[in-house]
Amino acid sequence: MENGLIRGDTLSVLRELPADSFDAGVTSPPYNKGERHQGWLVPKVTYHASSDRRAEDVYQAEQIEVLNELYRVTRPGGSFFYNHKLRWDRGWLQHPYAWVSKTDWVLRQEIIWQRKIAGNIRGWRFWQVEERIYWLYKPRLEEAAAPIGTELESRHAKMTSIWEIRPERKLDWAPDPFPLEIPARCIYAILGDGQGRVIDPYAGSGTTLVAAKLLGYDYLGIDISEEYIEKARERLANAAVEQVRLDKEIEKHRVGLTFKQRKERGLTKPRTRRPRLI
Numbered sequence: 001m002e003n004g005l006i007r008g009d010t011l012s013v014l015r016e017l018p019a020d021s022f023d024a025g026v027t028s029p030p031y032n033k034g035e036r037h038q039g040w041l042v043p044k045v046t047y048h049a050s051s052d053r054r055a056e057d058v059y060q061a062e063q064i065e066v067l068n069e070l071y072r073v074t075r076p077g078g079s080f081f082y083n084h085k086l087r088w089d090r091g092w093l094q095h096p097y098a099w100v101s102k103t104d105w106v107l108r109q110e111i112i113w114q115r116k117i118a119g120n121i122r123g124w125r126f127w128q129v130e131e132r133i134y135w136l137y138k139p140r141l142e143e144a145a146a147p148i149g150t151e152l153e154s155r156h157a158k159m160t161s162i163w164e165i166r167p168e169r170k171l172d173w174a175p176d177p178f179p180l181e182i183p184a185r186c187i188y189a190i191l192g193d194g195q196g197r198v199i200d201p202y203a204g205s206g207t208t209l210v211a212a213k214l215l216g217y218d219y220l221g222i223d224i225s226e227e228y229i230e231k232a233r234e235r236l237a238n239a240a241v242e243q244v245r246l247d248k249e250i251e252k253h254r255v256g257l258t259f260k261q262r263k264e265r266g267l268t269k270p271r272t273r274r275p276r277l278i
């Protein structure tokens, strides 16, 4: 399979791909936000070649199918990172866990993406500035009863499950692009300095693919919009200009001393406080 992008409906394209052919993946699907709820702070997201307003049950059923196809095309021991958020539909909470938990994947972790800013400030509830990233795992055959997987190297595991990353500026040609740091952190934590093949089934502006390319992995993106595919191809051709930004994320994955080494050297003990004089 060559590196690149395929234009088409993701479910149809995924069904044609061979099983067990990817090591990792990252995506942010259309959220089915319903184009009627427009925020005033951040411009509303609309896609070039698809609608983001469908019956919620149809949407969730399709996401389950897509996630199960992604499970099939991922090799045992592989991981997929699925970005979504909590939405409210006429007062009813639509939590991504509701459908993620119905897929074949093992849910390994729920990561909070602390964006610090988000679109719609209204008084129905406190200002929602976070999204979720579901780390999904495909167990190896021998792990069927206890799908624990391999431990992250400590340089990755030292990061917390709350990722403070500012959202990307809206491009004039692409809806809701990822900040490069999100896919870079996900795939680098899984594949490290080794090799691997990465998939993004809703590739949009191609951010996941740029991260994969700069990290030296193989990649495949799928998107329904010919326009986004063309622009993402141009972006990939010029990926080198994003190297400095990617390197800054990779720098965060270095550790001077591991927690174990710090403990052995007595560096983890709490500092004793001098008693306050009253």
Ligand SMILES: C[S@@+](CC[C@H](N)C(=O)[O-])C[C@H]1O[C@@H](n2cnc3c(N)ncnc32)[C@H](O)[C@@H]1O
Binding pocket: 008, 009, 010, 011, 027, 028, 029, 030, 047, 048, 049, 050, 174, 175, 176, 177, 178, 179, 201, 202, 203, 204, 205, 206, 207, 208, 222, 223, 224, 225, 228
């Ligand atoms: C949230 S955007 C992805 C943004 C991407 N993470 C980035 O960094 O630019 C969702 C993408 O899904 C695409 N899309 C929507 N429905 C699709 C479908 N049925 N099959 C393939 N792509 C689809 C849209 O064209 C859009 O580019």
